[in-house]
Amino acid sequence: MSQFPTWADGAPWFAGWGTLALINAALAQGKNxxxxxxxxxxxxxxxxxxxxxxxxxxxxxxxx
Structure with missing residues (x-):
């Protein structure tokens, strides 16, 4: 096992951040x-x- 973090270690964080951005876009459109x-x-x-x-x-x- 590598002692250094890899890109895959941050994948759930990126997925959550991207999902939040999509939710915010929809919320913004709902507020015109x-x-x-x-x-x-x-x-x-x-x-x-x-x-x-x-x-x-x-x-x-x-x-x-």
Whole structure:
């Protein structure tokens, strides 16, 4: 066994972080916000982005 961590050791962490980013994108779209922007923010900020997104109010849609 190797004493050094491998990429496979972090695979569950990456999968969880990516799943959280997808969930945040869907949550953002439900609040009329940019799903892509929040997906990318979530990749960087992780659970902190979730907290911010949950606390933000829903954006009213513009009616023309």
């Amino acid at each position: 916000r940019s799903g892509l922007l929040w997906f990318l923010l979530s990749l960087v900020l992780g659970p902190l982005a979730t907290l911010v997104l949950v606390l933000l109010p829903k954006v009213r849609s513009k009616m023309f």
